[in-house]
Amino acid sequence: MSNTPNRSELIVVDPKKRKSFPDIKELFRYKDLFVVLAWRDLRVRYAQTFLGLIWTLIQPLATLAIMVLIFQRALNVDTGDVPYVLFSFAGISAWTYFSFVFKESGNSIIGAGEMIKKIYFPRLVIPLSKAVVGLVDYAVTLLILGFLMIWFSYSPGPAILLLPLFIFMTIICSLTFGIWVSALTIRYRDLQHVVPFVVQFGLFATPVAYPTELVIQRIPKWASILYYLNPMAGVVDGFRWCLFGGSPPHELAYVSYLVIAIMFIGSLYYFKRTERIMADVI
Amino acid sequence: MDNYTAIKIDQIGKEYVIGGSVSGDLRESFNHRFKSLFTTEKKDRFWALKDISFNVEQGDAIGIIGRNGAGKSTLLKILSRITEPTVGRFEMKGRVSSLLEVGTGFHPELSGRENVFLNGTILGMKRKEIASKFDQIVDFSGVAKFIDTPIKHYSSGMKVRLAFAVAAHLDPEILIIDEVLAVGDAEFQQKCLGKMGEVTREGRTVLFVSHNLEAITDLCNKGIFLKNGLIESTGTAIDSVNSYMRSFHESSEVLQRTFPIKKGSGYITQARFVTDKKTPNFEYNDKISFRFEYLLNEDLPDAELNVDLCRGTEKISMYFGREMRPGEKSIKGLNTVELQLPVGILNKGNYYLNLALHDNYRQFLDIQTEALSFNILNKHPRYADHMIKDPGVLNLDPFGKRAE
Numbered sequence: 001m002s003n004t005p006n007r008s009e010l011i012v013v014d015p016k017k018r019k020s021f022p023d024i025k026e027l028f029r030y031k032d033l034f035v036v037l038a039w040r041d042l043r044v045r046y047a048q049t050f051l052g053l054i055w056t057l058i059q060p061l062a063t064l065a066i067m068v069l070i071f072q073r074a075l076n077v078d079t080g081d082v083p084y085v086l087f088s089f090a091g092i093s094a095w096t097y098f099s100f101v102f103k104e105s106g107n108s109i110i111g112a113g114e115m116i117k118k119i120y121f122p123r124l125v126i127p128l129s130k131a132v133v134g135l136v137d138y139a140v141t142l143l144i145l146g147f148l149m150i151w152f153s154y155s156p157g158p159a160i161l162l163l164p165l166f167i168f169m170t171i172i173c174s175l176t177f178g179i180w181v182s183a184l185t186i187r188y189r190d191l192q193h194v195v196p197f198v199v200q201f202g203l204f205a206t207p208v209a210y211p212t213e214l215v216i217q218r219i220p221k222w223a224s225i226l227y228y229l230n231p232m233a234g235v236v237d238g239f240r241w242c243l244f245g246g247s248p249p250h251e252l253a254y255v256s257y258l259v260i261a262i263m264f265i266g267s268l269y270y271f272k273r274t275e276r277i278m279a280d281v282i
Numbered sequence: 283m284d285n286y287t288a289i290k291i292d293q294i295g296k297e298y299v300i301g302g303s304v305s306g307d308l309r310e311s312f313n314h315r316f317k318s319l320f321t322t323e324k325k326d327r328f329w330a331l332k333d334i335s336f337n338v339e340q341g342d343a344i345g346i347i348g349r350n351g352a353g354k355s356t357l358l359k360i361l362s363r364i365t366e367p368t369v370g371r372f373e374m375k376g377r378v379s380s381l382l383e384v385g386t387g388f389h390p391e392l393s394g395r396e397n398v399f400l401n402g403t404i405l406g407m408k409r410k411e412i413a414s415k416f417d418q419i420v421d422f423s424g425v426a427k428f429i430d431t432p433i434k435h436y437s438s439g440m441k442v443r444l445a446f447a448v449a450a451h452l453d454p455e456i457l458i459i460d461e462v463l464a465v466g467d468a469e470f471q472q473k474c475l476g477k478m479g480e481v482t483r484e485g486r487t488v489l490f491v492s493h494n495l496e497a498i499t500d501l502c503n504k505g506i507f508l509k510n511g512l513i514e515s516t517g518t519a520i521d522s523v524n525s526y527m528r529s530f531h532e533s534s535e536v537l538q539r540t541f542p543i544k545k546g547s548g549y550i551t552q553a554r555f556v557t558d559k560k561t562p563n564f565e566y567n568d569k570i571s572f573r574f575e576y577l578l579n580e581d582l583p584d585a586e587l588n589v590d591l592c593r594g595t596e597k598i599s600m601y602f603g604r605e606m607r608p609g610e611k612s613i614k615g616l617n618t619v620e621l622q623l624p625v626g627i628l629n630k631g632n633y634y635l636n637l638a639l640h641d642n643y644r645q646f647l648d649i650q651t652e653a654l655s656f657n658i659l660n661k662h663p664r665y666a667d668h669m670i671k672d673p674g675v676l677n678l679d680p681f682g683k684r685a686e
Contacts, residue, residue, distance in 0.1 A: 011378065013363060014371035036403040044391050114545070118383045119404060120363040279365040280298070 015276075022272050027122050034125045038132035041104075045133075056137045057144070060096045064089050067209040077210050082244045083152050086145075090240050091208035093141035097134050098174040098232055099199045104130040105178030106185055106195045113282040123275045124268075127178040131171060142167075149243075157245030166239040173231050173260050179267035183274040186281060206232045207240075216250060228255040231263065287375070288456055288487040289338035289361070294370035296331040296356050330356045331511045334370070338489070340455075343482040345498035345519050346491045347526050348508035350652055354491045355460065357508070358382060361489065362458050376455030376487070379406060383460070385445030390434035394425060394444055397433055401448045415451045423447035438547065438645050443470060450477050456487045475501070493651040495523050495595055527594050535561055539653060548578040548585060549648040550639050555656070556620070562656035566630070566677070571622040572654065574637060582641045583611035587619050590636040593675055598633075629677050630661050 046052045064085065071077045072084040079087040105127045109116070112126050149156070185191045205227075207215070212233065216224050228234055234256020237249040331353040338344060346354050359365045361372065362380035387404040388397050398419055402412040412419075420426045423444045425436070433441055459478070478501055482488050492498055498505060498519055505522025507514045507529075515525045538554035555562055556571040564570055576587050586603025603612075606619045634655035639648040662677045 009375075009377070011363070011374040012371065013360075013366065013373075015366055015369065016371070018366075032403050032409050036400055036409075040389055040392065040396075040400055043396065044389060115387050115404065117364065118386045119380065121404070121406075276366045279359065 018276070020269060020272060022122065022124050022268050022275075027124060027128075030121055030125055033121055034129040034132055037125065037129035041129065041133045042136060053140075056140050060089070060092050060141050060144075063092050063096070067092070071209045077214065079211055080246065082246075083154070086148055086152055086154060086244070087211070087240070088209050089141075089145055089148060090243050091206070091236050093138065093145055094170045094236050094239050095203060095206060095208045095232070096141060097138040097170060098177070099202075100134040100137060101127075101131050101174035102177045102181060102199060103195055104133070105182040106192050108178075109182045109186055109278065110189075110282060116282060117279050123278055124179070124271055127175065127182045127271075130178055131175045134174070135171075138170075145243075154244070156243055159242045159245055159248075161242075162238075163242040166235060166242055169235050169257070169260065170239065172264055173235055176231075176260060176264040176267050179271050180263070183267070183271045186274055186278060202230065202232065205230050207236050212237055212250060216252075224250075224252055225255055228252045229259055231256045231260045235260070286340050287337055288340045288342070289372065289374045289489075291334060291336050291338075291361075291372040292370055294331060294334040294357075294360060294367045294372060295329055296353075296360060296365070297327055297329050297368040299327050329511050331360070331367075334513060336506065336513070336516060338487060340376075340487055341485040342504055343488040343490065343502040345502035345505045345522065346489065346508065347493075347495070347498060347505060347522060348514075349529075350650075351510075352508040353511040354508055355382075356511075358458055358460050358489065358491055374456060377406075377453075378456045378458065379452045379454035380458035381405075381449050381452075381460065382458075384442055384449055388433060388441065388445065391432055393432055394420075394429040394436070397444065398448055401445060402451075405449065405452055407452065411453075419447045419451050422450060438641075438647075439470070446470070446474060446477075454486065456489075457481060458489045460491050461493065495526070499523055536654070537562055539650075541650060544648060547580045547582060547641060547647055548576060548639060550587065550637050550650050550653070551575045551577050551616070553635070553637060553650065553653040555654065562654070563659050564656060566628070566658055566660050566662050567626045569622065569625055570656065571620060572635070574619045574621070574653075576617050576619075576639050576648070578612055578614050578617065581614045583613075585612040585639065585641045585647065587617075588638045588640065589621055590638070591623070591633060592636060593631055593633050596675075597636075598675060626662065627677055628658050629673050629675055630658050631675065632657050 046055070049055060051058075067088045068085060071088065077084070108126045108130055109123065116123065181191060181195060203209075215227060219227070228250075234249060234253035237253050237256075241248055334353075334357065346357065348354050356365075358380070359382070360367050361374070362378070362382065364380075364382075385397075385401060387401055389400065392400065395416075398416065399409070399412055402419075403409065420429055423440075423446075425440050425444050428436065428440065433444070436444070475497055478488070478490070478497075482501055488502070490498070490502060502519040504517070505519040506516050507522045507526045509529065514529070515522060537557070537559075538552070540552050541550055543549070552573075552575040554573055556573050572589075574587055574589070576585075578585055587606075588603055589601045589606075590597050591599045591601070601621055603619060606621050632655060634652045637648075637650040637653045638646055641647050661673055664677070664680075665673045
């Protein structure tokens with residue numbers, strides 16, 4: 001028991017002097033909590049399934065199979081020097097992570113309702129822990145991608161050095177959507193039903209199974225800007241450029257990156273605003 | 283804030299909006315926005331807490347008492363930072379742990395061991411800290427043999443013991459604790475009280491909400507009596523308990539109480555008077571009947587609802603569920619129990635009922651203290667000719683005979 005009250009931390013709660021941005025330092029102090037929550041999700045997800053972790057592989061591989069069938073075999077999509085399997089699996093790996101975090105975050109706050117009503121912690125830990133859980137699947141798909149590249153003996157160019165940046169961007173973009181949807185679902189429960197639709201629609205609105213040029217060349221400029229308003233469009237372009245070289249992302253891809261930055265900061269503000277009523281409305 | 287103050291609370295208030303559209307679906311929300319352009323709608327608001335100010339010195343153990351709905355839980359939630367006050371501010375110095383429930387975040391699929399780490403982290407312990415205290419925690423819980431079994435195979439008693447063992451090994455400077463003692467068996471409750479006593483003797487600051495007035499006077503040095511969201515009185519624990527008891531002589535209004543949904547095997551859903559009266563105020567010879575409902579989520583045929591009839595801090599009589607519905611077993615789903623008090627037996631005064639739902643193994647599933655309260659307005663005519671102020675609690679028939 002410490003007898004030095006001066007050194008203890010001081011907590012001040014004052015609704016008049018409310019902060020409008022999440023306390024990042026505090027969040028860092030709670031890192032054990034999101035690791036343990038992520039670990040719980042992972043343990044529980046595969047606790048009683050027969051195939052366990054193999055499920056992580058089945059979903060992206062099944063998507064790959066259908067993409068090869070439709071876009072390569074049926075539509076004969078041209079991906080230049082890059083083998084189609086490699087090309088589309090790169091897109092699928094980023095997209096699978098995005099859709100996982102987005103979907104899991106949707107109900108995350110409501111699902112953790114019992115905890116939120118009984119104990120204090122920065123609520124941002126909940127969507128964050130979903131982004132951490134997803135990293136396991138993401139790492140597995142990236143590993144498969146690596147194997148595929150060796151299999152096709154495809155060696156990447158110098159742009160590979162920027163790969164961590166685009167992986168980071170994928171994570172931030174997914175987290176942004178996760179934070180928005182987790183906070184919004186508290187007020188608007190309907191959003192739970194909108195999320196699967198957005199994920200399905202997004203899979204085709206994002207250059208996952210086809211090269212961006214194919215679309216950009218055939219639509220007017222304003223429509224291209226609209227296309228890149230989808231933040232994942234720019235991210236997938238950049239991700240693929242790092243892996244396979246070729247020409248860098250279209251200049252309009254910066255629209256995507258700007259959208260991510262704005263939405264990410266916005267999500268933190270909005271989450272903070274919603275945080276204080278969470279325990280009362282769940 | 284000086285060095286010896288642990289908590290300084292300044293004019294705290296919490297307002298809730300009843301039936302407001304804080305949460306809803308999209309259509310509702312748009313409708314609401316649209317309507318509010320043309321009408322100025324008045325929402326029902328109420329202050330769950332108002333004007334709460336007090337200081338807590340380091341090492342104080344403060345008992346917070348009051349009837350259901352007086353704002354005790356809201357106050358603890360605010361001080362635990364689960365919800366924000368609408369107005370006012372407070373400062374707290376020191377490492378805070380709040381225990382509003384035992385076993386927060388427990389997951390049935392995970393083993394006892396994994397749940398200790400999970401629950402400990404949620405309560406604010408570091409991983410290393412839990413690892414170093416792990417053996418002590420398991421020892422204290424008494425479930426060492428099953429520590430690697432998923433807790434879905436545990437009995438409810440085992441779960442509670444494990445959860446409390448984790449909580450007991452927190453090392454806070456300020457401990458905020460809600461009626462966690464209302465679960466588990468009598469032995470377990472004793473263990474909890476013992477641990478609480480230890481914590482207060484070690485000089486930690488404790489805020490404690492309980493209906494167990496004896497525990498309050500035993501464990502706490504100061505008391506706060508809340509009534510309808512306001513501080514009614516503060517002082518020593520004994521003073522506060524006394525003024526709380528005096529408040530029972532005031533009239534009550536409620537004829538029916540519906541209790542919030544609870545998770546778990548079962549809970550008490552409703553308690554009400556069966557009467558034509560508008561308020562629960564009865565003549566000495568009125569028939570007084572009650573109807574209780576409880577919901578079981580599992581097949582627990584031997585579960586029963588016991589009712590204590592109380593006045594002040596005394597239990598006057600106890601009724602068992604099996605007496606109220608003889609020969610009938612509890613069913614999974616909604617169960618109804620009726621109780622009629624013997625006519626003409628209670629004297630003038632204020633009475634209340636405590637309800638407890640037990641399962642087959644004598645574990646409490648749910649407790650509702652002061653579920654209903656009522657007044658007997660007048661004395662039995664037997665006393666009418668006398669100037670006796672307090673004829674006692676019971677009006678038992680005299681059967682004396684002349685001494686030879």
